[in-house]
Amino acid sequence: MSSAQHSVTVMGLGPMGRAMAAALLDRGYAVTVWNRTASRADDLVARGAALAPNPADAVAANEVVILSLTDYAAVRAVLEPAAPALGGRVLLNLTSATPEEARAGAHWAAGYGAVQLTGGVNSPPSGIGQPESSTFYSGPREVFDRHRAVLEALTGRAEHHGEDPGRAALLYQLGVGMFWTAMLGYWQAVALARANGLTAADFLPHADDTANSLPQFFAFYADRIDAGVHVGDVDRLAMGMASVEHVLQTNADAGVDTALPAAVVDLFRRGMEAGHGADSFSALVELLAKPGK
Numbered sequence: 001m002s003s004a005q006h007s008v009t010v011m012g013l014g015p016m017g018r019a020m021a022a023a024l025l026d027r028g029y030a031v032t033v034w035n036r037t038a039s040r041a042d043d044l045v046a047r048g049a050a051l052a053p054n055p056a057d058a059v060a061a062n063e064v065v066i067l068s069l070t071d072y073a074a075v076r077a078v079l080e081p082a083a084p085a086l087g088g089r090v091l092l093n094l095t096s097a098t099p100e101e102a103r104a105g106a107h108w109a110a111g112y113g114a115v116q117l118t119g120g121v122n123s124p125p126s127g128i129g130q131p132e133s134s135t136f137y138s139g140p141r142e143v144f145d146r147h148r149a150v151l152e153a154l155t156g157r158a159e160h161h162g163e164d165p166g167r168a169a170l171l172y173q174l175g176v177g178m179f180w181t182a183m184l185g186y187w188q189a190v191a192l193a194r195a196n197g198l199t200a201a202d203f204l205p206h207a208d209d210t211a212n213s214l215p216q217f218f219a220f221y222a223d224r225i226d227a228g229v230h231v232g233d234v235d236r237l238a239m240g241m242a243s244v245e246h247v248l249q250t251n252a253d254a255g256v257d258t259a260l261p262a263a264v265v266d267l268f269r270r271g272m273e274a275g276h277g278a279d280s281f282s283a284l285v286e287l288l289a290k291p292g293k
């Protein structure tokens with residue numbers, strides 16, 4: 001490990017930034033931290049981290065600066081006053097962003113002589129420092145390779161996905177979009193279970209079975225979707241339409257909020273109106289991709 005890699009700054013000490021700083025301390029890195037609310041650094045300072053008094057000093061302390069903030073507006077708010085210190089810095093920006101924001105952020109940093117490696121962390125804070133956890137990165141390959149030891153200290157798997165700084169943000173948003181939607185489906189089911197006298201724990205085995213069945217559907221439909229084939233040989237949208245209406249009605253009968261199941265019914269109805277009733281429900285991909293057509 002080079003000395004450059006052995007010393008790192010972490011800016012943003014929410015649950016994620018704190019886990020990252022702790023994982024780096026565990027591995028013997030010299031860590032400088034900065035956070036708007038300084039008290040969040042107390043535990044890290046007790047473990048040997050240096051607390052920078054302001055963002056400019058935090059940036060000046062190390063070549064590698066990890067950014068773990070709520071969004072890119074926060075990144076800008078933090079870095080703009082520190083801009084003169086950015087020359088020669090590598091910004092590991094692990095802050096959630098749209099691909100466009102990530103590209104604009106990289107461009108902005110380049111204007112001050114800094115390089116951004118965009119990261120999308122596929123793990124909750126509890127997975128930081130774990131070998132099986134992964135992060136998508138995009139940006140200069142040379143920077144990724146040079147700082148690989150730091151990246152692998154954060155999550156055991158560090159994946160480089162090309163030079164476009166927006167690509168890691170895109171991959172992250174793909175996964176996180178599925179995550180939020182799936183978890184909302186789970187909350188809805190728990191609410192319905194509860195309205196019918198079942199606890200979340202009662203429902204858990206069935207919820208697990210349902211979730212564990214999904215990868216086989218992804219695998220089955222992926223090749224067909226890429227080939228533009230939505231043949232209704234194993235399922236028909238019309239069948240799905242009846243099913244999602246039963247889900248909606250079951251929620252309504254139980255007095256549970258129907259916003260989410262009603263939105264699902266609406267999408268299926270639009271597929272029916274577009275003439276896909278005899279096709280597989282995978283035809284909804286075409287509707288989602290080109291909503292006006």
Ligand SMILES: NC(=O)c1ccc[n+]([C@@H]2O[C@H](COP(=O)([O-])OP(=O)(O)OC[C@H]3O[C@@H](n4cnc5c(N)ncnc54)[C@H](OP(=O)(O)O)[C@@H]3O)[C@@H](O)[C@H]2O)c1
Nearest residue numbers: 012013014015016017036037068069070074095096123124
């Ligand atoms: N937590 C997760 O499970 C998870 C998983 C994957 C990815 N991520 C991503 O990782 C990033 C950090 O996550 P987190 O859970 O630690 O986020 P968080 O709870 O939102 O905290 C992020 C940090 O941003 C700082 N901040 C927000 N607005 C600011 C501003 N205007 N100026 C200065 N500082 C500001 C907060 O400072 P204060 O302490 O002063 O409020 C805090 O240190 C996010 O982009 C998140 O989407 C999180």
